[in-house]
Amino acid sequence: MGACRMAMLRALTCVLLLGSSALAQSPTYGVGSTPTAEELRAWDISIGPTGAELPPGHGTAKEGALLYRQKGCAGCHGATGTGGTAPVLKARNEPNLGIWERGRVLPVRSPFATTVWDYINRAMPLNREGTLTADEVYALTAFLLYINEVIPEDEVLDQQSLPKVKMPIGDRYAALPDWKPKTRRLKGYPY
Numbered sequence: 001m002g003a004c005r006m007a008m009l010r011a012l013t014c015v016l017l018l019g020s021s022a023l024a025q026s027p028t029y030g031v032g033s034t035p036t037a038e039e040l041r042a043w044d045i046s047i048g049p050t051g052a053e054l055p056p057g058h059g060t061a062k063e064g065a066l067l068y069r070q071k072g073c074a075g076c077h078g079a080t081g082t083g084g085t086a087p088v089l090k091a092r093n094e095p096n097l098g099i100w101e102r103g104r105v106l107p108v109r110s111p112f113a114t115t116v117w118d119y120i121n122r123a124m125p126l127n128r129e130g131t132l133t134a135d136e137v138y139a140l141t142a143f144l145l146y147i148n149e150v151i152p153e154d155e156v157l158d159q160q161s162l163p164k165v166k167m168p169i170g171d172r173y174a175a176l177p178d179w180k181p182k183t184r185r186l187k188g189y190p191y
Contacts, residue, residue: 047118051163054114057134058158061151064143067136071125081147086126090147099169107144113157113165117141138162 035043047053068074074084081090091102102108107116121137123129132140142157151157151165 045118045122047114047121049112049114049163051114051159054117054159054162055134056159057138058156059135059137059139059142060156061139061142061146061153063135063139064141064146067139068143071132071136071140073125073140076126081144089144093149102168105148107141107148107150108168111167111169113141113145113150113162113167116144117157117162120144 045053076084076086077089078084082088088103088105089107091105091108093102099108106119110116117137120140121130121132121134124132124140138157141162142151142155145151145157145165146153146155148168150168155161157165
């Protein structure tokens with residue numbers, strides 16, 4: 001009787017395993033849906049170097065300095081953009097200090113100012129990502145660029161002016177090299 005019961009359990013186990021496998025292969029039954037064009041536009045928040053995708057709005061470094069304190073940025077990045085537990089936002093700016101020696105600071109090392117805007121818009125503030133308005137993102141971007149001596153304090157950043165900001169890293173990393181499939185990506189690059 002014990003052997004018969006064991007054989008039945010094994011057979012039942014096989015049926016269940018095979019049945020679940022078959023169910024996994026079966027067609028869907030109304031679960032999920034194809035996103036609409038409007039939903040895709042809402043998710044498509046990437047901002048390219050030209051700034052063509054930037055929303056209307058504007059901001060200054062003075063407005064950004066207030067927001068930096070109000071939105072809790074200083075709690076993670078430090079009151080002056082340094083000294084916090086999160087990445088440093090203000091580069092070292094000593095005379096004759098090369099760009100790579102100034103630190104891993106996005107507002108300095110990014111080849112495009114639009115990248116700074118895009119990152120703030122997508123990823124800040126921590127645990128409340130995507131809650132900043134376009135004006136707030138422009139202002140915070142202006143503040144970070146100002147404290148890193150990229151723009152003057154009174155410059156207004158908006159859709160037209162932000163893509164024109166000349167970043168400290170310069171144009172040497174901004175242009176993508178010409179590349180064709182099955183060729184080396186960069187001259188001298190081993191792959």
